[in-house]
Amino acid sequence: MPVPWSTPELASMARTTVNTIRHYHRLGLLEEPERSFNGYREYQVRHLVRLLRIRRLAGLGVPLAHIAEVGADAASTPDLLRELDHDLAESIKREQRARADIAAILRDNAPADSPPGFERVASRMSEADSSLIHIYAQLLDDEIMADLLEMTESNSSELALAIDTLPADADETTRQALAERITPSMAQNFIDYPWLRDPLAHLKQNANITEQTFIEAVVNLYNPAQLDVFYRASVAAHALLRGSEEVGEPA
Amino acid sequence: MPVPWSTPELASMARTTVNTIRHYHRLGLLEEPERSFNGYREYQVRHLVRLLRIRRLAGLGVPLAHIAEVGADAASTPDLLRELDHDLAESIKREQRARADIAAILRDNAPADSPPGFERVASRMSEADSSLIHIYAQLLDDEIMADLLEMTESNSSELALAIDTLPADADETTRQALAERITPSMAQNFIDYPWLRDPLAHLKQNANITEQTFIEAVVNLYNPAQLDVFYRASVAAHALLRGSEEVGEPA
DNA sequence: TTGCTCCTCACGTCACGTGAGGTGGC
DNA sequence: TTGCTCCTCACGTCACGTGAGGTGGC
Numbered sequence: 001m002p003v004p005w006s007t008p009e010l011a012s013m014a015r016t017t018v019n020t021i022r023h024y025h026r027l028g029l030l031e032e033p034e035r036s037f038n039g040y041r042e043y044q045v046r047h048l049v050r051l052l053r054i055r056r057l058a059g060l061g062v063p064l065a066h067i068a069e070v071g072a073d074a075a076s077t078p079d080l081l082r083e084l085d086h087d088l089a090e091s092i093k094r095e096q097r098a099r100a101d102i103a104a105i106l107r108d109n110a111p112a113d114s115p116p117g118f119e120r121v122a123s124r125m126s127e128a129d130s131s132l133i134h135i136y137a138q139l140l141d142d143e144i145m146a147d148l149l150e151m152t153e154s155n156s157s158e159l160a161l162a163i164d165t166l167p168a169d170a171d172e173t174t175r176q177a178l179a180e181r182i183t184p185s186m187a188q189n190f191i192d193y194p195w196l197r198d199p200l201a202h203l204k205q206n207a208n209i210t211e212q213t214f215i216e217a218v219v220n221l222y223n224p225a226q227l228d229v230f231y232r233a234s235v236a237a238h239a240l241l242r243g244s245e246e247v248g249e250p251a
Numbered sequence: 252m253p254v255p256w257s258t259p260e261l262a263s264m265a266r267t268t269v270n271t272i273r274h275y276h277r278l279g280l281l282e283e284p285e286r287s288f289n290g291y292r293e294y295q296v297r298h299l300v301r302l303l304r305i306r307r308l309a310g311l312g313v314p315l316a317h318i319a320e321v322g323a324d325a326a327s328t329p330d331l332l333r334e335l336d337h338d339l340a341e342s343i344k345r346e347q348r349a350r351a352d353i354a355a356i357l358r359d360n361a362p363a364d365s366p367p368g369f370e371r372v373a374s375r376m377s378e379a380d381s382s383l384i385h386i387y388a389q390l391l392d393d394e395i396m397a398d399l400l401e402m403t404e405s406n407s408s409e410l411a412l413a414i415d416t417l418p419a420d421a422d423e424t425t426r427q428a429l430a431e432r433i434t435p436s437m438a439q440n441f442i443d444y445p446w447l448r449d450p451l452a453h454l455k456q457n458a459n460i461t462e463q464t465f466i467e468a469v470v471n472l473y474n475p476a477q478l479d480v481f482y483r484a485s486v487a488a489h490a491l492l493r494g495s496e497e498v499g500e501p502a
Numbered sequence: 503t504t505g506c507t508c509c510t511c512a513c514g515t516c517a518c519g520t521g522a523g524g525t526g527g528c
Numbered sequence: 529t530t531g532c533t534c535c536t537c538a539c540g541t542c543a544c545g546t547g548a549g550g551t552g553g554c
Contacts, residue, residue: 003467006534013389013464018534023518038526040534045471049382052389053364060349060363064517077363085353088346095339095346098311102336112311112328113304131300138264138303213264216254220296257508269508274544289552291508315543 004033004042014051021051027064029054061088117145121152126164128221135217139210144202147193156185168223175225179232187237255284255293265302272302278315280305312339368396372403377415379472386468390461395453398444407436419474426476430483438488 001009011018024030030050033043057067061084069076104119105112114122115133122130129152137145159182166178195202200211219227252260262269275281281301284294308318312335320327355370356363365373366384373381380403388396410433417429446453451462470478 001461002463003471008534013461015389017519019519020517022536027517038534039536040526045382045386045468048468049385052385056364056367056385058517059345060353061346062363078357081353081357081363085350088350088353092343092346092350094310095312095343099336099339099343102311102332102339106329106332112313112332113307116307131296134300134303134307135296138266210252210264212253217296217299220254221300259508268545270545271543273510278543289508290510291552309543 003044004036005048007041007043010043010048010051013048014055016051016055024051024054024064029064029067060084118149118152121149124155124157124160125152126160128164128226129160131221132217135213139203139214140199141202141204144195144199147195151189151193154185159185163226163229166223166225166229168225170225175229176232179229179236182229182233183236183240186233187240190237190241254295255287256299258292258294261294261299261302264299265306267302267306275302275305275315280315280318311335369400369403372400375406375408375411376403377411379415379477380411382472383468386464390454390465391450392453392455395446395450398446402440402444405436410436414477414480417474417476417480419476421476426480427483430480430487433480433484434487434491437484438491441488441492 001013005013007018007021011021014021021030025032031047033041033047036042054064054067058064060081062080066080101116101119104110105114108119108122110119110122111130115130115137118125118130118133125133133145133148133152136148140148162178163182166174170178190196200214203210203214222230252264256264258269258272262272265272272281276283282298284292284298287293305315305318309315311332313331317331352367352370355361356365359370359373361370361373366381366388369376369381369384376384384396384399384403387399391399413429414433417425421429441447451465454461454465473481
């Protein structure tokens, strides 16, 4: 390839594309070369050098709009580079988190839109539970979320299924029976995770007025029979705890 | 914030923007909610959940156009995720290289568009040398480039300056004197870097017909006097080596 | 009437890529 | 005439952001 070079030749030498070169011409970043008699561009060595410098800066993350001034205003360059470095560091962190999350999803064979951190238990969770966790993750801090994960892991699959499949019009007997089955583990949870008795006190600081959200999510995601079972079990669990405190665990 | 939520309220709860929500509506990704009497959107819990799932997938790098099908076609998801992971890994590598290069530029106070790897010596290099290195980096493999860096590091600053500032019309005496000054180091380079005697043999494999480029770059970037000095020094250096081989270094 | 909240619609951003239609010499 | 190379010009992509102009109830 003797000088002068055509656009495809220049692109090939700089390991880029003709579209990229034309784009830089449009932006005024790369000087237009002379034209041959038939209108073809004829690039010289200086164009190749300029193109390589532009590609280098673009590769470092310098916005094309700033590349002209990087040449001109060398004094402001360190600040620009430090800013770029900061952006790159952030981007790398985000991508590394995404990779870790993808690995967890693949490892646990979980749905891709599982709540972050819940991949291990995602396939055992009902739609309602999964939805609720998505919302809670916006409202509760990480320690609470970690506790929720523990609770979900220790949940009995049969009980979870029974709750999940409870029809909205389940009769009195069915509800009461189910409530009694889940009362012990609920009581245990109240012991293991004291904040469960007053979850509203543990909302994220930056989450403004969200107590309503917290409650409305539950009410929306479970049917009346399920909510009734939760309520009955919760009352029974509290009674159980009060009983054991009075009898076996004096303050 | 009681249900139903307005668009800004929904955006705030999902830690995103109203524009993002409207964008998802336009793409048909997020169901349009009911409107109030005055035309305001009224979002329910299910919209919040859907929005959070979309944001989660988007955060993992799933293209918006594929998010609908990720829900529908769970079987193809692992392949998609593995592809995403591969892209993320590539992106992270690129960004880490960029960060390392930015660090080198800042550390050595080098121009941002220095040839990669040459930051330490960039401030001592002439424009022509820097340009040439940019071009050579496209044509020569990494080992040769490492040798070029070594050569540049060991170059005498005064000699480099003398060459760089040599006028195109420098007279005979000046040229000859300068050639004689650089002959010893050039001879030493021929010994230390044997490939210098036949650099064209070390072009990158994937770089097709580029010998011309190699030569045209030199001819274009240096003035006639400089080229003449290089030529004279090269001839003298070769003579020197032949002499020393005949006298002091029998094969 | 003024402010406030939400709305729609069109266009902008970033760094190019795509594709249609035309040209000039073999 | 066909093929090949290069050209221009308009529009597309991706995931939104911006800004103009309008509305409805206090």
